[in-house]
Amino acid sequence: MLTISILVNDRASGPVSLLEEENSVKDNNDMPGHLARRFQQIAVAVFLAEVEDAGFDLTPVQYAALATIKANPRLDQVTLAGLIAFDRTTITGVIDRLVQKGLVERRASSRDRRARELEITDEGRRTLRKVTPAVESAQRIMLRGLSAKEGEELMRLLRKAIAAGNDLSRAPLRDMQA
Amino acid sequence: MLTISILVNDRASGPVSLLEEENSVKDNNDMPGHLARRFQQIAVAVFLAEVEDAGFDLTPVQYAALATIKANPRLDQVTLAGLIAFDRTTITGVIDRLVQKGLVERRASSRDRRARELEITDEGRRTLRKVTPAVESAQRIMLRGLSAKEGEELMRLLRKAIAAGNDLSRAPLRDMQA
DNA sequence: TACTGATAGTCAGCATACTGATCAATCTCA
DNA sequence: TGAGATTGATCAGTATGCTGACTATCAGTA
Numbered sequence: 272m273l274t275i276s277i278l279v280n281d282r283a284s285g286p287v288s289l290l291e292e293e294n295s296v297k298d299n300n301d302m303p304g305h306l307a308r309r310f311q312q313i314a315v316a317v318f319l320a321e322v323e324d325a326g327f328d329l330t331p332v333q334y335a336a337l338a339t340i341k342a343n344p345r346l347d348q349v350t351l352a353g354l355i356a357f358d359r360t361t362i363t364g365v366i367d368r369l370v371q372k373g374l375v376e377r378r379a380s381s382r383d384r385r386a387r388e389l390e391i392t393d394e395g396r397r398t399l400r401k402v403t404p405a406v407e408s409a410q411r412i413m414l415r416g417l418s419a420k421e422g423e424e425l426m427r428l429l430r431k432a433i434a435a436g437n438d439l440s441r442a443p444l445r446d447m448q449a
Numbered sequence: 450m451l452t453i454s455i456l457v458n459d460r461a462s463g464p465v466s467l468l469e470e471e472n473s474v475k476d477n478n479d480m481p482g483h484l485a486r487r488f489q490q491i492a493v494a495v496f497l498a499e500v501e502d503a504g505f506d507l508t509p510v511q512y513a514a515l516a517t518i519k520a521n522p523r524l525d526q527v528t529l530a531g532l533i534a535f536d537r538t539t540i541t542g543v544i545d546r547l548v549q550k551g552l553v554e555r556r557a558s559s560r561d562r563r564a565r566e567l568e569i570t571d572e573g574r575r576t577l578r579k580v581t582p583a584v585e586s587a588q589r590i591m592l593r594g595l596s597a598k599e600g601e602e603l604m605r606l607l608r609k610a611i612a613a614g615n616d617l618s619r620a621p622l623r624d625m626q627a
Numbered sequence: 628t629a630c631t632g633a634t635a636g637t638c639a640g641c642a643t644a645c646t647g648a649t650c651a652a653t654c655t656c657a
Numbered sequence: 658t659g660a661g662a663t664t665g666a667t668c669a670g671t672a673t674g675c676t677g678a679c680t681a682t683c684a685g686t687a
Contacts, residue, residue, distance in 0.1 A: 299513065299533060300604075300608055301604065302588055303492065303588055303591055303592055303600070303603070303604060303607075304492040304493070304495075304496055304509055304587065304588060304591060305509075305513065305533075306604055306607040306608060306611065307485070307488045307489040307492040307591075307607070308489055308492070308509070308534075309534055309607075309611045310485045310488075310489075310607050310610060310611055310614075311485040311486055311488075311489040312534065312618045312674080313610075313611060313614040313615070313617050313618045314481065314482040314485040314486070315482070315618075315643095315674085315675090316617050316618040316675090317482075317614065317617050318482055319675090320617070330642065330643080331482055331483075331486070331643095332642080332643065332644095333642095335477065335483065347665075347666095348665070348666070349664080349665055349666080355477060355483075356486075356487055356490065357643090357644085358643095358644060358645060358646095359665080359666075359667095360644080360645070360646085360647095360666090360667075360668085361642095361643060361644055361645080362666090363666065363667060363668085364642075364643080365642085365643080368642080380665095383652075383653075383664090383665075384651085384652060384653085384665095385650095385651065385652045385653070385664070385665040385666070386652095386664090386665055386666080387665080387666075409482065410480055410481055410482060412614075412617070413481055413482060413485075413610065413614060413617075414481055414610060415610075415613050415614065416609050416610045416611075416612060416613020416614065417606060417609055417610055417613075421606055421609070422481070424602065424606060425481070425603070425606040425607070425610065426478075426479065426481055426484055428595060428599055428602060428603040428606070429481075429484040429485070429487075429488050429603070430478055430484060431594050431595055431599070432488060432491075432591065432592055432593075432594045432595055432603065433484065433487045433488055433491060433594075434594060435593050435594020435595075436488075436491040436495065436590070436591060436593065436594065437491070439491050439494050439495050439498070439590070439591075440490045440491045440493075440494040440645095490644080493644085493645090493673095494645090497645090508672070508673080509673095510672080510673065510674095511672095525635075525636095526635070526636065527634080527635060527636080535673090535674085536673095536674060536675060536676095537635080537636075537637095538636090538637075538638085538674080538675075538676085538677095539672095539673060539674055539675080540636090541636070541637060541638085542672075542673080543672085543673080546672080558635095561634090561635075561682075561683075562635095562681080562682060562683085563634070563635040563636070563680095563681060563682045563683070564634090564635055564636080564682095565635080565636075618674095618675095628686105628687100629686100629687090630685100630686085630687080631684100631685085631686085631687100632683100632684090632685085632686105633682100633683080633684080633685100634681100634682080634683075634684095635680100635681085635682080635683095636679100636680085636681085636682105637678100637679080637680085637681105638677100638678085638679080638680105639676105639677090639678085639679105640675100640676085640677090641674100641675080641676085642673105642674085642675085643672105643673085643674085643675105644671100644672085644673085645670100645671085645672085645673105646669100646670085646671085647668100647669090647670090648667100648668080648669085648670105649666100649667080649668080649669105650665100650666090650667085650668105651664100651665090651666090652663100652664080652665080652666105653662100653663080653664070653665095654661100654662080654663070654664085655659105655660100655661085655662075655663090656658105656659100656660100656661095656662100657658105657659095657660095657661105
């Protein structure tokens with residue numbers, strides 16, 4: 272199926288297949304999967320560097336969780352996972368570390384004894400406020416090769432591709448239900 | 450369904466800063482770092498599903514390594530890492546698993562006793578050939594929400610952003626020297 | 628040649644992510 | 658109501674990725 276001329280590196284020779292034949296390997300730069308990995312790799316590195324420069328020890332994942340917990344009081348872990356598209360088994364460890372750092376409290380829910388209620392602490396609130404400029408800065412830096420318009424377009428296309436693929440990962444994004 | 454007005458920065462009020470102030474949290478969908486994570490998450494899931502459906506047990510990272518080893522006979526690990534932008538400490542484990550599966554041979558280099566020479570096996574060659582359609586298919590599926598033109602544009606913008614950020618991660622892409 | 632610095636590879640340790648399993652609590656519906 | 662299904666959380670196991678440390682080796686030079 273030679274559709275996808277997008278994926279084909281037909282610079283000159285006009286190959287027939289995405290991965291060309293026997294003796295050639297497709298250029299990584301034409302594989303969206305590889306580009307996704309590289310961009311994510313850089314994004315994480317930039318985030319960690321900016322946040323550390325600001326004097327904090329917080330990963331991108333921990334930041335997203337913390338911000339979402341602050342915005343949604345008494346959130347349970349499964350709902351949190353849905354809001355930021357984390358696997359529920361990953362959340363356990365992330366929350367462990369946020370609790371350990373004193374940024375979040377985890378307590379039993381009164382409504383559902385299976386569930387845990389998450390609440391941001393004052394310290395968590397303070398950290399979130401103070402780390403924000405570094406996070407903003409990181410978002411800018413990871414797009415520094417693009418014009419403002421290109422950055423917008425990249426985000427639009429990513430959103431669109433993600434929306435179409437949302438259900439393909441184990442941890443799809445989910446709305447809050449009522 | 451209340452949706453997520455919580456996470457939405459209401460466009461109407463005209464936010465001042467990227468992350469707005471105290472009581473609001475930026476919509477994840479406006480954070481390139483978050484979009485990068487999501488897209489990569491989906492890309493990996495799609496890759497694994499397609500490859501498994503085809504009857505193979507190979508991760509995206511293992512596939513990239515295997516293809517690059519095939520294309521570059523007697524490659525050493527550091528050069529391999531540079532070609533696919535992996536950290537050198539990650540390569541060790543990846544190669545371990547490829548060797549374990551009988552797809553790659555690792556032997557001492559005659560030229561430099563510190564280095565290891567990597568060589569694809571016949572089995573590796575066979576696997577690579579047979580898994581290729583699944584890999585192609587995965588690349589298509591992860592862009593299924595986009596038109597051909599949009600997919601092309603997404604890859605162009607990712608390449609551009611990555612090029613500008615290449616040196617920001619511990620594992621930048623490197624050319625083969627000599 | 629002996630010293631110095633750089634390099635290839637590995638390892639320990641940590642933090643995502645995922646699969647698949649388990650346990651307890653809750654829900655559904657006959 | 659009560660059996661079966663579902664759900665919230667956790668755990669064990671595996672695979673990236675990273676930091677930082679370490680060994681062995683190499684290359685250049687005083």
